[in-house]
Amino acid sequence: MKKILLHALLCLFPVLVTGQDDLLASIDKKDSARVEEAAFKSLKIVNFESTRLLARREFYFVVSHRFGSISNGFDDFFGLDFANTRLHFLYGITDGFNISASRSSFNKTYDLSLKYSLLRQQSGVPVSVVGYSQMAINTQLDEALLAIPVAFSDRLSVTQQVLISRKFNERLSLELMPTYFHEGYVDYPGQDPSQFALGIGGRYKLSKRVSLNMDYGWHLNRAEGSPFVNPLSIGVDIETGGHVFQLHFTNAQPTFESGFLGNAVGSWGDGIIYFGFNLSRVFNF
Numbered sequence: 001m002k003k004i005l006l007h008a009l010l011c012l013f014p015v016l017v018t019g020q021d022d023l024l025a026s027i028d029k030k031d032s033a034r035v036e037e038a039a040f041k042s043l044k045i046v047n048f049e050s051t052r053l054l055a056r057r058e059f060y061f062v063v064s065h066r067f068g069s070i071s072n073g074f075d076d077f078f079g080l081d082f083a084n085t086r087l088h089f090l091y092g093i094t095d096g097f098n099i100s101a102s103r104s105s106f107n108k109t110y111d112l113s114l115k116y117s118l119l120r121q122q123s124g125v126p127v128s129v130v131g132y133s134q135m136a137i138n139t140q141l142d143e144a145l146l147a148i149p150v151a152f153s154d155r156l157s158v159t160q161q162v163l164i165s166r167k168f169n170e171r172l173s174l175e176l177m178p179t180y181f182h183e184g185y186v187d188y189p190g191q192d193p194s195q196f197a198l199g200i201g202g203r204y205k206l207s208k209r210v211s212l213n214m215d216y217g218w219h220l221n222r223a224e225g226s227p228f229v230n231p232l233s234i235g236v237d238i239e240t241g242g243h244v245f246q247l248h249f250t251n252a253q254p255t256f257e258s259g260f261l262g263n264a265v266g267s268w269g270d271g272i273i274y275f276g277f278n279l280s281r282v283f284n285f
Helices: 002-011 070-076 257-262
Strands: 058-069 084-094 097-104 109-119 128-138 156-167 172-183 194-205 210-219 232-239 244-250 274-284
Touching: 058 070, 128 257, 156 257, 172 210, 172 257, 194 257, 210 257
Parallel strands: none
Antiparallel strands: 058 084, 058 274, 084 097, 097 109, 109 128, 128 156, 156 172, 172 194, 194 210, 210 232, 232 244, 244 274
């Protein structure tokens, strides 16, 4: 229990916060100091967080929805009967420091997160660097089903990411996401609860309002024989006047970090993939 709480405290303590301009208003422009604005239109690439942050006093409500597998066709209307939904609330404390809270129907999971700017791409600085810290609580673990006592630490998972992006030009942006996450309870007994992954993602702008996005998570210490797989997601962003609508296909139905990194079960080769969307609505105070 002490070890899990220590992980949580470390993950939820940002080391440096710096300011950013209003990203929504000037996403594709440069200011007079030649600071590159956001490499991504959306707060997420697909599943992974992007390096974009909310501006000060911006409030976002995001609905992330993943249907069940499309492989069963009309039997469950291409996954409509087995959907997973996440309701996500985010707020910009400052231009470079965001907080958020969400609830996901996958394992009835609640999570809290911090996102904070560490470095901005500009003349002489080739990349933007953002920290992301998350703590999630699985409220679905049932002692009667597991036949073992369930402590609070078993329900807890923590994630720490460093998001490193570069906007190469007005069309192309790429990002690396070194990730550590710890699950209090793992579904595969041979899996070490402390896990490491390397995410890679990108955005290619197809038109003024549409881009092609992709991200992939390479799990670095997955146990041999594990039924879980690396998450691969492909989609499009559509800007619709003030917010971005994301449509995508993915082999990971969970939408929070330890969920899609540690518990993806779909297969692109076998057609076991999930259609989904992220829909954001912004409010300014």
